[in-house]
Amino acid sequence: MQFDIQHRPAYALAVVSLEDGETVVAEAGAMVSMDTNVSLETKAAKKKDEGLVKGLFAGLKRMAAGESFFQNNYTAAGPGKVTFAPTHVGDISVHEIGAVGLMLQSKSYLCSGTEVDVDASWGGAKSFFGGEGMIMLKATGSGPIAFNSFGGVKEIDIDGEYVVDTGHIVAFEDTLTFKVGKFGGGWKAFIFGGEGLVCNFSGTGKLWIQTRNPQGFGEAIGPKLPMRQG
Amino acid sequence: MEFEIRNKPDYASLHFVLNTGEAIQTETGAMMGMSPKLKMETNMKGGLMGGLSRMMGGESVFQNTYTGTEDGQRLDLAPSAPGDMEHIHLDDATVMVQSGSYCACSPEIAIDAKWGGAKTFFGGEGLIMLKCHGSGDLFISSYGAIHCEQVNGSYVVDTGHIVAFDDSLTFNVRGVGGGMKGYFLSGEGKVCEFTGTGRVWFQTRAPGSLAEFLHPFRAIQPKND
Numbered sequence: 153m154q155f156d157i158q159h160r161p162a163y164a165l166a167v168v169s170l171e172d173g174e175t176v177v178a179e180a181g182a183m184v185s186m187d188t189n190v191s192l193e194t195k196a197a198k199k200k201d202e203g204l205v206k207g208l209f210a211g212l213k214r215m216a217a218g219e220s221f222f223q224n225n226y227t228a229a230g231p232g233k234v235t236f237a238p239t240h241v242g243d244i245s246v247h248e249i250g251a252v253g254l255m256l257q258s259k260s261y262l263c264s265g266t267e268v269d270v271d272a273s274w275g276g277a278k279s280f281f282g283g284e285g286m287i288m289l290k291a292t293g294s295g296p297i298a299f300n301s302f303g304g305v306k307e308i309d310i311d312g313e314y315v316v317d318t319g320h321i322v323a324f325e326d327t328l329t330f331k332v333g334k335f336g337g338g339w340k341a342f343i344f345g346g347e348g349l350v351c352n353f354s355g356t357g358k359l360w361i362q363t364r365n366p367q368g369f370g371e372a373i374g375p376k377l378p379m380r381q382g
Numbered sequence: 383m384e385f386e387i388r389n390k391p392d393y394a395s396l397h398f399v400l401n402t403g404e405a406i407q408t409e410t411g412a413m414m415g416m417s418p419k420l421k422m423e424t425n426m427k428g429g430l431m432g433g434l435s436r437m438m439g440g441e442s443v444f445q446n447t448y449t450g451t452e453d454g455q456r457l458d459l460a461p462s463a464p465g466d467m468e469h470i471h472l473d474d475a476t477v478m479v480q481s482g483s484y485c486a487c488s489p490e491i492a493i494d495a496k497w498g499g500a501k502t503f504f505g506g507e508g509l510i511m512l513k514c515h516g517s518g519d520l521f522i523s524s525y526g527a528i529h530c531e532q533v534n535g536s537y538v539v540d541t542g543h544i545v546a547f548d549d550s551l552t553f554n555v556r557g558v559g560g561g562m563k564g565y566f567l568s569g570e571g572k573v574c575e576f577t578g579t580g581r582v583w584f585q586t587r588a589p590g591s592l593a594e595f596l597h598p599f600r601a602i603q604p605k606n607d
Binding site: 165180183187190194224240241373374375377379381382 | 465466526527543568569570584586588591596601602603605
């Protein structure tokens with residue numbers, strides 16, 4: 153399986169080349185185009201060694217993370233290509249999962265190899281708050297995973313501490329620990345400063361951030377659209 | 383007529399220099415800037431019925447034609463979505479263009495808006511295809527990048543991502559596969575399967591997905607009872 157990211161950085165497209173019998177797992181609705189020898193199978197997302205009940209629970213957790221209960225598996229009969237794109241304008245990064253797992257903001261997941269397990273991860277009560285969808289996805293196992301950013305993506309090596317606005321988090325290695333809190337400057341800054349909540353990272357590992365915030369974009373455009381029925 | 387696609391690939395715009403008597407027809411609302419000695423005429427494309435079918439597709443009924451009344455008149459056009467533009471030269475050929483991706487063409491190219499073959503198929507997705515035929519220059523735009531795939535055999539593209547395709551290809555709109563589960567649960571809309579030999583251009587982002595993302599951010603209509 154090979155990932156080739158084309159049309160970077162603004163409107164990236166992931167072109168996945170599959171060998172005979174190979175499968176790529178992708179986010180629902182992400183497929184743009186494919187060869188006709190690639191076929192789709194929609195399955196409830198569960199790990200290979202999980203039973204039905206555990207699988208069902210994994211699916212429900214994924215839903216809570218704003219992901220689809222189901223995953224799309226694209227399998228090639230003979231060499232074949234399939235392309236995927238995210239909703240928003242922006243870039244796509246490819247990362248190899250190995251000994252270190254990867255935490256992903258749920259809307260950043262695009263596609264991955266079959267040996268990568270993608271599970272919803274409850275970040276604890278501290279990280280649970282409305283709107284920003286801080287229930288993360290946790291990718292473990294081995295193989296490639298592609299994730300997308302809204303705007304450009306910036307990789308940051310953390311050794312010590314770093315603070316990121318929650319809406320700008322794309323992914324981070326699970327060697328990092330994090331704490332969600334309000335931005336410094338007291339309640340006045342929290343309410344009127346427009347900075348929302350931030351994530352305080354500590355430890356050693358990589359972090360990817362996006363240069364635009366989807367929530368901020370939605371809030372900028374939404375009020376200009378015609379009202380919807382309640 | 384001179385042309386240049388500028389600001390590629392992220393925010394492409396189209397630049398023309400028209401001499402006396404040279405003309406270019408454009409989608410309405412695409413004009414960003416122009417020299418004063420260009421005559422602009424608005425006409426209904428493809429006649430009355432063509433205009434009506436374009437209107438049903440959410441498209442403008444009208445088209446603008448800019449004609450130079452002096453030499454060296456410049457015209458700058460900008461499409462509505464952030465993305466790229468592509469020039470396609472037609473030599474007595476036909477290209478089908480998704481109506482939202484049409485930007486401009488030389489007056490020698492006829493746009494047949496009456497053609498309703500795809501309208502029925504694409505109905506659910508609100509997509510109308512324009513049949514552009516003749517000899518001249520055609521300019522298309524995309525939301526995101528434009529990816530050109532040379533089809534030799536068969537190829538599948540999500541309908542929301544189609545920009546244009548050569549008329550030499552035959553197409554069939556269908557579900558993405560995977561049986562009933564694939565149809566209802568995959569989150570994939572309809573796809574278009576192209577067969578034969580020819581080019582298909584698709585865009586790397588879909589306007590429909592953006593609209594879906596923005597929907598929850600719309601204000602809620604107060605109940606008046």
